Amino acid sequence: MSRWLAASSGILIAVGAISAVILVVLIGLALLGHAPTTVLTTWFHGAAGSWTRLALSVQEAGPLLLTGLAAAVAFRCGVWNIGAEGQFLIGAVTMVAFGTVLLIPGPGWLILSIVLILSAFSGAAWALLATGLERWRGVPVVLSTILLNFIAVAVVGMLVQGPLHDPTTTAPQTALMAEQMRLPVLVEGTRLHLGVLLAAIIAVALWLVLKRTTIGFEVQVVGLNPDAARLMGMPVGARQVLVMAVSGGLAGFAGAAHVAGVTGMLSGSPVSYGYAGIAVAMLGRLHPLGILVAALFLGMLSTGASGLERRLGIPHDLGDVVQGLLVLAVLVGGGITARRALRPQAEST
Amino acid sequence: MLRTFLLLTLFCCAYTAEPLKIGLICSGSVTDGGWNQLAKEAIEQVKKELKAEVSILQKVTQDKAGDELRAYAADGYDLVIAHGYEFLTPAAEVAAGTTMKIAVSGADVARPGIVTLDFDVSQASYQLGVIAGTLTKSGKLGFVGGAPIPSVKACYRGFLAGARAVRPDVSVAEAYTSWDEPVKSKQQTEAFFAQGIDLVYHDVDAASRGVFEAVKERNARNPAKPVYVFGCVADQNANPICPDHILASAVIRLDATFRAVAESVVAKTFAAGVVRENLQRGTCVAVLNPRLIGTILTPEILAGVERAGKQLVAGSLIIPGE
Numbered sequence: 001m002s003r004w005l006a007a008s009s010g011i012l013i014a015v016g017a018i019s020a021v022i023l024v025v026l027i028g029l030a031l032l033g034h035a036p037t038t039v040l041t042t043w044f045h046g047a048a049g050s051w052t053r054l055a056l057s058v059q060e061a062g063p064l065l066l067t068g069l070a071a072a073v074a075f076r077c078g079v080w081n082i083g084a085e086g087q088f089l090i091g092a093v094t095m096v097a098f099g100t101v102l103l104i105p106g107p108g109w110l111i112l113s114i115v116l117i118l119s120a121f122s123g124a125a126w127a128l129l130a131t132g133l134e135r136w137r138g139v140p141v142v143l144s145t146i147l148l149n150f151i152a153v154a155v156v157g158m159l160v161q162g163p164l165h166d167p168t169t170t171a172p173q174t175a176l177m178a179e180q181m182r183l184p185v186l187v188e189g190t191r192l193h194l195g196v197l198l199a200a201i202i203a204v205a206l207w208l209v210l211k212r213t214t215i216g217f218e219v220q221v222v223g224l225n226p227d228a229a230r231l232m233g234m235p236v237g238a239r240q241v242l243v244m245a246v247s248g249g250l251a252g253f254a255g256a257a258h259v260a261g262v263t264g265m266l267s268g269s270p271v272s273y274g275y276a277g278i279a280v281a282m283l284g285r286l287h288p289l290g291i292l293v294a295a296l297f298l299g300m301l302s303t304g305a306s307g308l309e310r311r312l313g314i315p316h317d318l319g320d321v322v323q324g325l326l327v328l329a330v331l332v333g334g335g336i337t338a339r340r341a342l343r344p345q346a347e348s349t
Numbered sequence: 350m351l352r353t354f355l356l357l358t359l360f361c362c363a364y365t366a367e368p369l370k371i372g373l374i375c376s377g378s379v380t381d382g383g384w385n386q387l388a389k390e391a392i393e394q395v396k397k398e399l400k401a402e403v404s405i406l407q408k409v410t411q412d413k414a415g416d417e418l419r420a421y422a423a424d425g426y427d428l429v430i431a432h433g434y435e436f437l438t439p440a441a442e443v444a445a446g447t448t449m450k451i452a453v454s455g456a457d458v459a460r461p462g463i464v465t466l467d468f469d470v471s472q473a474s475y476q477l478g479v480i481a482g483t484l485t486k487s488g489k490l491g492f493v494g495g496a497p498i499p500s501v502k503a504c505y506r507g508f509l510a511g512a513r514a515v516r517p518d519v520s521v522a523e524a525y526t527s528w529d530e531p532v533k534s535k536q537q538t539e540a541f542f543a544q545g546i547d548l549v550y551h552d553v554d555a556a557s558r559g560v561f562e563a564v565k566e567r568n569a570r571n572p573a574k575p576v577y578v579f580g581c582v583a584d585q586n587a588n589p590i591c592p593d594h595i596l597a598s599a600v601i602r603l604d605a606t607f608r609a610v611a612e613s614v615v616a617k618t619f620a621a622g623v624v625r626e627n628l629q630r631g632t633c634v635a636v637l638n639p640r641l642i643g644t645i646l647t648p649e650i651l652a653g654v655e656r657a658g659k660q661l662v663a664g665s666l667i668i669p670g671e
Contacts, residue, residue, distance in 0.1 A: 052423040056416060169458070170499050171435050173411065176442065189446070190419060263412050265438060271412040306417060310372070310404045310424070317408070 009337055010285045017329035018297075025322055034312060046307015047300035053307075055187035059262065061299030062196030063088075066254030067277025068284060068291040069199075069206055074247040076210065076286055078223040079240050083130060083145030084251040085274025086152030087123035091252025092259045093156045094119040096266045097164060099177030099259070108180030115181065116195075116256050123252015124245040126152065131244045135237075141244075149274065160268050172268030183261040195257030200292065202250070207288035219243055251277070279327045285334075298323060369401040369428065369615055372421040374409045376433035377529060381555030383582045388432045388454070391603035395611050415439035422447040428614045430454060430466075430607060434500070437465065450619050452610050454603075455500060457623060464613075465623045466606055468500065470581070471507030471668045472628035472661045473599035474550070476635035476654045477579045478511020480596055481548045482519050483650050484577065485512075490521045491541035491549040493560060495528035504552045504581065504599065507668050511657065522546060531559030538563035542576055548596075550579040557581070561590035568594055577645075586638040595638055596646065602632040629662050 026036040048054040067084045074081035098104065098115040130148060133139040157172070166175040183193040210216035222229045222239045230236050251274060258273070259266060280298055284291030305319030371392065379389035389405060396403040404426075409417055414436045421429045426449055431440050434455040444451050444462035453460075457467040481490050490512055494501035505523050512519040522541060526533040534556035538549055542563065551560045557580070564578045568591065580586060580598030588595055606626055613619040626632035635654065637646055660666035 046420075050423065053420070056420060056423075059416070166438075169437070171437070173435070173438060176438060189423060191415065263415065263439070264442065267411040267435065269410065271410050303416075303420070306406065306420065309406055310420070313405065315407060 010287070010290070013333035013337060014283065014285065014290070014294075014330060017326060017333050021322060021325045021329050024325070025318070029314065034314065038312070039308065039314075042311050043304040043308055046310070047304030049307075052187070052189045053303065055190040055192040057300040057303045058196060058296065059190055059192040059299070060302050061295040062193075062199050062261070063254045063258045063273040064276055064280050064298050065196075065199045065203060065292060065295035066250050066257070067273045068280030068295050069203055069277075069288060070247045070250035070254070071278045071281035072284065072286040072288065072291055073206065073219075073250065074243055075281060076223045077219045077240060077243040078226060079243050079247070080140075080142035081127060081130070081145050081244060081247045082142055082278065083127060083148050083152075083274070084247070084254075084277045085272050086145070086149035087126050087248040087251035088255035088258075088272050088274045089152045089156045089270060090126040090255070091119040091123035092255030092266055092270065092272075093159055093164070094122040094252070095181075095256035095259050096174050096177060097159070099181035099264075100175045101164060103178055103181070112181055112183070112260070116253065116260070119256030120249040120253040123255065124249040126252070127244050127248020128241070131241055156266065156270065157268055160266055164266070166265075174265045174267075176264045177260065181260060182264060183257060185261075191262045193257070193261030195253075195261045198257070199254075203288045203292045210288065215239070215242070276323070279323055282327045283330055285330070369399055369611060370424075370426040371395065371401050371403050371611060372426045372429040373403065373405045374414060374417055374429060374431045374433075374436065375405065375407050376410075376435065377408060377555060379405060379407050381529065382557055382585065382588070383554030384455075385432065385554065387583045387601060387603050388430070388607075391607045392430070394604040395607050398608060399611055399615070401611065409436075411435040411439065415443055418443040418449075418451065419447075422449045428452065428611060428619075430610065434498070437463070450614050454606075457499070457625075459621065459623050462621050464610060464619065464621060466610070467623055467625045468601050468603075468606075468633050469503065469625065469627040470500070470552075470599045470601065470633045471503040472658075473633050473635040474504040474507030475511035475514075475661060475666075475668055476657050477550060477597055477599055478508040478513075479515055479653050479657050480511075480637075480646070480650055481508070481550065481579070482512035482515035483653060484596070484645070485516070485519060485548050486574075487545045487547050488516065488519050489544065489546040490519060491538070491544075491546040492521050492523045493534055493537050493541070493549065493551045493553055494523070494525045495553045495556065497525045501525070501552045503668075504550070506670075508550050510668050514657070515653065526553065527556055528553060529555040531556045531562070533559065535559030535563045538578075539567070542567050547574070547576050548578070549576070550581070552581040554582065557585065557588075558590065561585075561588055561595070564594050565591040584636050586636060586640075592638075593640065596641060597635055597637040600634055600636045601626070602634065605632055628658065 029039050030036055047057050070084045104111050130141050130144040133144045134141050161172050164174045166173055183195050186192045218234045219239050222236050226236050280294045284294035302319050305316040308314045309316040373392045375385040377385045379385045392403050428450045430452045432454045437453045437456045440451045440453050441460040452464040454466040456465040492505045509521045524537050526537050534553045538560045567576050577594050577596050580595055584600045585598045586595050
């Protein structure tokens, strides 16, 4: 009963936060002269007005889902990996390298699968640098992962303008990846690719692992109270390392799937979904299935926002504003319920 | 004859078919006072003249361009102009799978299915260089660009060649800062002035505000030794920050280019390839500041600019490549 209550209150907070933010934004836009009904219908048309548009939204949700899971998995274990941004880029650049200059001969699907796994490993390796720094030099992960993001951006920039640079252009960009290294597209007229489907499967798998397995249980106990976990004989350090590797691997896979599925190349200033993943994780209340819903919603928010700009001339930055407000609202909502939960205890003592 | 035919086609289309739907994808903000604002104004001109339906997307990154183009295709747009050379690769990929017409501006290479619009401002920059070479007291000029990309480097080369043509000992300091950070371009311009540079040419779009502010502040502090600046891409001669110290602007007549592309879509003559806009075609020209003509811009300078223009158009004067 109490579990059910806790779960439903989480959903209530998310729904309440979303409604409040939408209301505030609609009022703001109304003051600027945009009728709320027009804004809502235009947004919806942009996000899901046709199968193609819905597919574009789902395509956009793919990387958000993976980086959201990457953040959530780490946060659930109390490992503050803020480095999905960098891990995403390292995974992406690994994929592009094997899709352009380091082409391996062989059956396409096999090589593609191997390179995808390799990219995930490269993202994991990048994340484990932070764990190493913490283990041997006492650098807090929350700091090192952020700083490694900047290094990753510089590394990618260097590779894109150096060994991976497209010789046919002077723009800072890589060449287009070879056709056999691109993920198959599921819906024509979009780039909704196989990787997004894999991401959804990973979300469900992760949920099952956290819920049903010993390792999943240990990860959560370590996150709630590492001292208690240690006293219970759980391998705290090993779980933290594992979680960091999985988190980095998910972000690396997100980057690889995004370039192999959508862009087919990397530019000098690549769009990354790393930081947005933290928002997705918060909005999904760190629950894999919640994150699945949150990623879909933010994907629709993003494509809908670009539809708003296309039709009404409202800058699509609005989407980012709404996303930021949503996370704030969810955190505030969560804070309020947490304080409510504590109050009776405080009075009884 | 062709013109009448074209007008007739347009006339028919205006009454029989649905309005032409044109999308414009900009890499930055359309209030940048340069490249993107120019595109917005040009597309609005086209909207008025062709009674087209127009939609603008701002601040689109290279990675997102493909998706935005696909969304426009899904919305049934006839033509999308992707305004930035970084959009060429994603545009070429989208063009392969749609009947929507795509033009990419700022690029100079052909891609299947794409019209690329190349703007060569180096000749107009040469004409500005002629003015700078004549007017500089210190013999030191400055050039600040948003990024060392080919189109910007071409402006620098033209400016340098023009200045050297009238005064061979002139030096041009070059620096590249940012497209949208006025603070950086302002600092750079101030540094130029501190080095004794008395004329600055820029190609930094939204960051041009910083350049103009540096000029304004410098002239307020030291009115005895005035410094001057040139505008780029858009006609910035009337810029309110320092309108009396902008000598001239190298201007792209984007509306003419955009109209031609839109008309080719209406007339069904849209054909992939590179459209080269330059001084010869009258689309990339130097525009002198009318307030300064007759005072600082003497008849001799005007004659020099015109002479250089004629030689550039005739091909007897060629700006050296990289």
